[in-house]
Every structure is written in structure tokens, then in C-alpha cells.
Amino acid sequence: MPSGRAERIIDHFQLKVFKKIIKWIVVAFFASTILAVVALRFVPVYLTPLMLMRCVEQIGEGKSLKLKHHWVSLEKISPSLPMAVMASEDAKFMQHHGFDYQAIEHAAKRNREHPEKRKLGASTISQQTAKNVFLWPGRSWVRKGFEVYFTAMIELMWSKQRIMEVYLNSIEMGDGIYGAQAVAEEHFNTDAENLTKAQCALIAATLPNPRKFSSKNPSGYMLKRQAKIMREMRYVTPLPQEGKDVKKK
Numbered sequence: 001m002p003s004g005r006a007e008r009i010i011d012h013f014q015l016k017v018f019k020k021i022i023k024w025i026v027v028a029f030f031a032s033t034i035l036a037v038v039a040l041r042f043v044p045v046y047l048t049p050l051m052l053m054r055c056v057e058q059i060g061e062g063k064s065l066k067l068k069h070h071w072v073s074l075e076k077i078s079p080s081l082p083m084a085v086m087a088s089e090d091a092k093f094m095q096h097h098g099f100d101y102q103a104i105e106h107a108a109k110r111n112r113e114h115p116e117k118r119k120l121g122a123s124t125i126s127q128q129t130a131k132n133v134f135l136w137p138g139r140s141w142v143r144k145g146f147e148v149y150f151t152a153m154i155e156l157m158w159s160k161q162r163i164m165e166v167y168l169n170s171i172e173m174g175d176g177i178y179g180a181q182a183v184a185e186e187h188f189n190t191d192a193e194n195l196t197k198a199q200c201a202l203i204a205a206t207l208p209n210p211r212k213f214s215s216k217n218p219s220g221y222m223l224k225r226q227a228k229i230m231r232e233m234r235y236v237t238p239l240p241q242e243g244k245d246v247k248k249k
Contacts, residue, residue, distance in 0.1 A: 033134075037153045040133065041162060044071040048170050049136050051178060058176070066176030068186055074165040077180045078195040082164050082239040084204035087232040088225075090125040093164075094237040098126040098155035099148075127151045129167040161242045173203060175211050187216035201229040 051067055058065055074082075086093045092100050103124075123131070130150035135143055154163055173183035180192040180203075188199055195203070199215070205225035206213040213222055 033153065036134070037157050040166070041158050045133055045166055045170050046071060048132050050132060050172060053136065054176065068176055068182040069178040070181040071169050071179065072181045072192055074161055077168055077192045078200055080197040080200040081168060081180055081195060081203065083233045083236050084200040084229055085125065085168070085207065086236045087229045088204035089207060091236055093125050094160060094239065096124060098124060098151040100124050125167050126155055126163055128171065129163050130154055132170045133166060159242060161239065164239055171207065173206065173210050174214065183215065197230065198226065201233065202226045204229050
């Protein structure tokens, strides 16, 4: 057999093997991610990639490990907390399907016209939940693409109540503090279900940067944000119980 033909046969075989490997990688990715999203529709999220990364950072910096996280159901979280985080982070949470296109357009325009200022984000609570549970922190286009994928998945397979429940249990709320129950215990010496409206608004006020801003020892700036959030909570569509219709204001 001529050497040229033999090389072409080998190249063809290698290409077929490569295509088959890629195919199975894609199939495995979709199968595993769909299974994970379905499972976490019912199973509590006890650990997230961010929690692990923060632990690694603490070890690298020579600090003592601190990971405060106690999963509680949405029924055991003060109803004021979903209202506060919607007022602070995502006022249209009950209306959109994962993405607030108007907010995205506004953020893009503002960032384009004022590149010298801190970049304005437009992530919804659904996007933040997808990022917290399935992904790693960062701003790369690859991670953003995965975020879009997982956001669409949880919006399709989870209820709004479940998205909020996972969000309030997994989000970082202080240095080594994750979720509503942990921050209620650490900062207010109470349980998540007993948090007051003012405390919920103060927690929500820290969420842009919970390791910089403290709900335990709030600055004057935090107290101003708290007051603003409490005012805006009056205009947010309340989160109904599972299976009930949304009551629009």
C-alpha cells in the first residue's frame, strides 16, 4: 500500500476517533448537568464551588477555616428576606424567565459610556443562583456562557420558590458565612425565620460585596442602603407559596 494512502487512512481513522470522543464528551456533559439540575430541584445544596474556593483561600492565607452554613427550607426563612433581596438585586424576579434584558441593556450602555467607573452588573437572582451552585467566580466569556446555560436550565426545571430557596441558602453573606440561617445566627443571634424586616434589608444591602460590607457592624453607607431597600420593598411583587399564583401589586 502506498505510504500516502496509508497516511490518509490513519488520518481518517484518527479523525473518526476524535469525533467520537467529542460526541461522548458532549453527551456526558448534557446528561450529567441535566441530572444535577433535576436532583438539586429536591436535594438541599450543602456545599458550593465558592465555599470550597474560600476554604482554599483561607488555608493559603494561613487563616483558620471558617465555613458557617445551615440549610433551612424557604418556610423557615423570614418572608421579608426574599422581598429584600428582590428589592436590592432583582425587582423583576417574579416576571422574567432568568434574564432581565432591560437591565442588561442599561448596564451595557452605562459601562460603554462610562468605562472609567466600576462596571455595572445586571445578573438576576436566577443567574446568581446558577453561578453559586454550579460554577466558579469569574468574568470570562466561557464561564458566562455556562451561566446562561444553567440559568435557562433552572428556570425551566425549578420553580421560582425553589430558585429563591437555593439562592438564600447558598449566597455568601459574610466572611465564611453562607445562607440566611448562618447570617441570622452569626450577626443577629436569632434564626432565619425570626429576622425582622430591617435586618433583612440590612442583609440585602451587603450583597454586592458581603466580605466588604457587614450586616453585623453596618457603616453609615450601609444604613442608607438599608433604608432605600426598605422603601423599595413596598413595590416588589411578593413571593407566593409553592403552587400559588403571583399576586401582583
